[in-house]
Amino acid sequence: MRDGVSVSGPAIILDPNQPLQTMVGFGAAVTDATAYLVQARMSEAQRQALLRELFGREGEGLGFDFTRVTIGASDFSLSHYSLAETPDPTLSTFSTAPMETYVFPTVRQALAINPDLKVMATPWSAPGWMKTTGSMIQGQLKPEHYSTYADYLMLYIAAAADEGVPTDYISIQNEPDFEPDSYPGMRWGAEGRARFIGRELGPRLEREGLRTKILDWDHNWDQPEQPLGVLNDPMARRYVSGVAWHCYAGDVVAQTQVHDAYPDKDVFFTECSGGAWAADFKDSFVWTMKNLIVGAVQNQARGVLMWNIALDENHGPHAGGCSDCRGVVTIDSRTGAVERNQEYYAFGHASRFVRQGARRVAVTTPSGLDAVGFINPDGSRVVIVLNGTDSEAAFEVGEFGRSSPAILPSNSAATYVWSRPR
Incomplete structure (x- = not known):
């Protein structure tokens, strides 16, 4: 969803309900x-x-x-x-x-x-x-x-x-x-x-x-x-x-x-x-x-x-x-x-x-992109995305309930950070 609206295209979605290792x-x-x-x-x-x-x-x-x-x-x-x-x-x-x-x-x-x-x-x-x-x-x-x-x-x-x-x-x-x-x-x-x-x-x-x-x-x-x-x-x-x-x-x-x-x-x-x-x-x-x-x-x-x-x-x-x-x-x-x-x-x-003590959590990632996600001790969210292809990538990034559009040039990376949802 994007502020409650369903996302139909490629999306990188962080899932706080699937915690993994602590950093x-x-x-x-x-x-x-x-x-x-x-x-x-x-x-x-x-x-x-x-x-x-x-x-x-x-x-x-x-x-x-x-x-x-x-x-x-x-x-x-x-x-x-x-x-x-x-x-x-x-x-x-x-x-x-x-x-x-x-x-x-x-x-x-x-x-x-x-x-x-x-x-x-x-x-x-x-x-x-x-x-x-x-x-x-x-x-x-x-x-x-x-x-x-x-x-x-x-x-x-x-x-x-x-x-x-x-x-x-x-x-x-x-x-x-x-x-x-x-x-x-x-x-x-x-x-x-x-x-x-x-x-x-x-x-x-x-x-x-x-x-x-x-x-x-x-x-x-x-x-x-x-x-x-x-x-x-x-x-x-x-x-x-x-x-x-x-x-x-x-x-x-x-x-x-x-x-x-x-x-x-x-x-x-x-x-x-x-x-x-x-x-x-x-x-x-x-x-x-x-x-x-x-x-x-x-x-x-x-x-x-x-x-x-x-x-x-x-x-x-x-x-x-x-x-x-x-x-x-x-x-x-x-x-x-x-x-x-x-x-x-x-x-x-x-x-x-990514702060010490951050918890890595699962993320869904569309084909052609690589991503890893974290929740910091203060609740802020971090998603690191790599587009290692030779083409520009357009996608949504966020978590269940809200997301934002993003465009990542070819062979580049970006880090997306947002606060804990209210």
Whole structure:
């Protein structure tokens, strides 16, 4: 209906009576590279303006509610480092000092702007001396160091908290079925991850009464059998809060496949990067909207993250790994000037309007369009619509009892917001 009048043409209708997952938020990662650029390559005024734009909700702020940090180095670091370089099972030299110069201050500043910001932490590798290669590059965690590595992650959670950085979510390994040859990484099969979560890290978190939630997998859509293997283990399942996914292989429907098998476990989408391989604005914008902003959420995600918030004009700084990745924004390392990229505009369609605690609800969507709908905690309605076709689309948008006409150009998106019906 349109103010009580029946709608006969194409219509996107939100149904408040079909509630689905509750949202944590949208955002991107504060990598070492991002934090370095923000803290060392921008003036104080530039830094504050950018962080307010990314994490604030006033004016044109994106309102990011969710972010991710690396525990130790990733490829987007200034060097390869762990938080315990000395071989010592007592971890007497453990220190978060490498993260205290750039990363922790950036997250604290973001939290000052958005105190509701949720933080996920992920290691790319255990310290090299705990691994089969003796290096942070390639290899596997030695079983005799499982207990020590659980202590390592617990020390990180405590030290980060002391620095004013919470760890709301933790995954035990980034991309555990990949051993990169030029930056930290570590292969870790489902059986080993299940043992570690169920017998080491999970019980420690429980004993300490910590609210940090464990996410398994943190890798691509193409291997749903991996997180299913962990969740099939009763001891691990007790401590796994949800499954995290990346975009680089497979199809987003894998998220629903695993969720259907374990509907009490949360779904998060935690990494995807744009880059020079997807330079065309239209194509990469439409892909991001279809697969991440709409697709990941349609497939149960409570939170959606891009990879680097910011990289420089040379796709860095980085230490190995991706040499042509793109940040949500590009910071000119010489001037501090900011360029907003495709992913910035795609994520803004969600993060500016969907509040933390919003409930996703069902929407009916006509052929040729993609849409996802929400009800915010204040009762306001949000519907995000993508027209990924080469033709203009005309339709109605609303909910039962009232709707309004809309026209969406080809290969574009729009976000529609209205207040709670009286």
